[in-house]
Amino acid sequence: MKKTMIGIALATCGIFGLASATASADTSFPNNLRIVIGSKSTGGDTYQNTAIVAEALARKLGINVKVDAVGGSTAFNTISRVSNGSVIMMFHDQAYLGYLYGQKGYENPFEAYRIGPSVAINPGNAYLVSKNSPYKNVEELMTACAGGTDIRVAIQPGGVSEIGYSAMKNAIRIQHPGREGCLVAVNRGSQSDKNQAMFDGLADLINGSVQANEQYTRLPADDQKAMRFVWLTAGNATIQQANPEGMGETTREMLLQYVDPNVSVTQDGSRNFTFDKEFFFLFNKEMDQKLVDELDQALTEIFAEGQIQQTQKRSFFIPDFRPSAESEAYFRDKAAQYEVILKSLQ
C-alpha cells in the first residue's frame, strides 16, 4: 500500500509538473539529466535497461534522470549538439554495427562520440525455426546450404539482428566455400514482421529473442505460430550468469542447449562465434572529463552495492559494468573482430 501511495504521489507530481529537482548532491551534472536512447520503443530492452540504470543514478546522484525514447538518429544528433552533460545517450552494439554495415545515419562512434561505461548484456538474441521445420538445429541448416538448398533468414538488416546471420554466412564460407550464397536474407523490420514471415512460410529461420519468442516455443506443434530455438548468440559464460529460472518456463539449463559449444558457428575455423548484446553510454566528444569520471564513480558504487544486479537479472539482463576507459577499449576490440567477419563476406 505504501508503495502504491508513493506511486500515486509521484504520478500526481510528475503529471502536474510539481516535481522539483531534489537538492543536488556533490555532482557536476545538472539537476535534470536526460538520457536519450537509440530506440523509439518504450517496450523494448533498451528502454527497460536504461530505466533500471536511470533510477539507480537518480538515487545515487540526487538528481532527476529522465529516459527519452527518441530513436537512433535523433539521439545521435542530440548528443552531437549538447556537450554540457545535460544529455547523454544509452545504446548497444548497434551503435558501431550500424556503422560497420554502412547504415545511413551512423558514424564511427569511436571517432564521433565518446564511449562511456557499459552496464548490461541482453543475452536473448536468438534464432528460431518453425516447430514443424525439417531443420532441427543450426548444423542441419548449414548442411542444407552446403547441399545447395536456399535457407531464408528473416532479419532486420544493418545491425544486431543481422550479425548472427552474417556469422552463419561466414561459417558456411569457411566450411563449405562457395555455398554461403545459399543463406538468403529476408528483409524485415519489427519482430512482428519477422514472426509473420515465418507464419507465411516466407522464412525458414528468423531472428528473434528469448524474451519476445519464448512463449511461442511452448505452443503445441500443430499451432501455426509454434517455434523452436536453434541458436542463442550469447556466450556460454553469459547465459551461465542468468537466474536459474531463465525466462518464462524456459530455464537457464534449457537455454544453455542453444549456445556455444552445443551450437557451433565457427568464427575463423578454430573458435565459435558469439555475440553478447551489450548496453553502454555514449557522450558528446567534448564532454568534461570530470563528468565522465563522476558517472564512472557513481556506477562503480551502484554496482558495488549489488542491488542493481538483482533488478537486472530479474528482468533477464546480465550485469556488465565497465568504467569508460575500459569500456572503450573493449568495444573497439569487439568492433574490430566483427569488422573482419563482415569484410570477408564482401
Added chain:
Amino acid sequence: MEFLSALDLIYFVLVLSGTLIGIIFGAIPGMTATMAVAVCLPLTYALDLNHGLALLLGLYVGGISGGLVPAILLNIPGTPSSITTTFDGFPMTQKGEGERALKIGIVSSLFGGLFSAAVLFFFAPLLADFAIKFSFVEKFLIIFLALTVIASLSSNLLMGLFSALIGIWLSLIGTYSVEHGGNGDTRLMFGFMQEYLYDGFSLLPVLIGLFGVAHILEEAEKGIHEATKDMQLSLQKGARFSVGVFRNQKINLIRSSFLGTFIGLLPGVGGSAASVLSYTQEKNFSKHPERMGKGAPEGVIASEAANNGLTGGALIPLLSLGIPGDSTTAVLIGAFTLQGIQVGPLFIGENVATWNTMMVGLVAANFMMFLVMFFAIKYIAKVVMVPKYVLYPIIMMMCVVGAYAINYGVMFDVWTLLLFGVGGYLASKFGIEVAPLVIGFILGGQAEVYFVKSLESFGTLTIFFTKSPIAMVLWVFIFISIGFSIYQAVKARRLKQAGKGEEA
C-alpha cells in the same frame, strides 16, 4: 477470483485519475493518448503491475476519447484518429449543436469501447490467430480500402484525387525506414534538409497545422471586430441531444465499433485507418450521403465508435501475440517489460488474474470516461463561448507546445506546424482539399511499406488478387466502395441538375 484482491479502492482511483489525465491530454491539440501513456510510464515503476495498468488503461481510453473535444469544438483533431470527427462534428458546432455533437460522440465512444472490450474478453486468442492470416498483401488492401474514402470525401473528384496525391507524396519524404527493412536513404529532399527530414514530417504537427493553424489564419483573414457577439458561436441554439438520435444508428454503431476493433487487431494498420474506414462505410451505406460532412450526427457516431473500438482491438495482438496493435499499446507494452513480465501467446492463460484485472480496468475506464465527459460537457462546451481573439492565441500556443513536445523537443516540428498551417491556408485558396490530402498523408507511408513488402515477398503484382480468399473479399469491398462513391456522385449531380431545372 484471485483477481478481486487487486481491485481495491486505489485501483479505481488510478483508473479514474488516468482517465481524467488522458482526457486532458487528448483534448489538448498536439498531445495524444500515446504521449499520455509514455509520460506516465516511468511512474508505474513505483506501482505494482495491476495498479500500473489501471493508470495506463485509464490514460489510453481517456486519451483516445478526449480527442473528440477539440475536433468537434475547434475543428482540430486532438488525436490523429479523430480526424473524421471534425468532418461532421465541427459543422454541428457551427450550427449551434456543439454540446449535442459532444454528447453523441461520447455515447458512441462508450459503445465502441465496451463493444471492443467484450470482443477482447471473449475472442482474443481466436482473433489473434485470425490476425496472423493478414500478411502484407491483405494489410495493403485494407489501407487501399481506407484510401477509397478519398473519392467519396472530395467535393470535386479530380481535385480531391490530386490533393490525396500531394498528401501521399508528402508522406514519402524522408526515408524508407531501416526499421521496415529499408535502406534508410533519404529521398525527395535536398541535402541540407537531411538533418531535419530524415524521419519525414511528423504526423501530428502536420495535422494540427492543416486543421488548426490554417483555420486560425482563415479567421484572421476575416478580421476581428469589436462586436464580440459575431465572434462567438452560440452553444445550444440548434437541436438538443436526445437518445433518439441513435434510433436509426444501431447498424452504424455496431459496424463502426466492429471496424475499429478489427483494424485495431491488425498490427501496423493504425487508428486513423479505423475511423476513416468507418466514416466511408457510413457514407456509402447512408440514405442521405449528401448530409455527411455538413453536420450529420451519423458521421460523428461512425468516427467515435470506431476510434474507441480500436482500444480493445489493439490490445488483442498485444495480449495474445505480444505484438502491439497501435502506437499507444506499443508504449503500454513497456508497463509489462518494466515489471519483467513478457506478453505473448501464452500470456492470458498463464496470467488469468492480471488478465481479468485488466478487463475490469478497461471497462471501468470506459464508464469513467463516459461519466466524466458526459457530465462535464456543458462546461467543456463553453469553450466556444470564449471570444475568438482570446481563444485563438491560446489554441495557437497549445499547438506550438504540443508540436514541440511530440518528439521530446524537436524545434523542426514547430516549423512543420507553421509550414503546414500556412500551406493549408494557401492550399484552400487554390481549391486543394485538406481532408483527402491528410488521409493521403496518413495512409501513404503505410501503403508504400506494405506494397513494397508484398512485392519483395512474392515478386509478382498478381499476388494482390490471388493471395488468399481474404484478399479477394477485400477487393470486393474496394470495388463496392468505389462503386458507391461514383453512384452517389452521379446521383448528387442529377439532383443538382433537377433542382436547377425546376428553378428555371
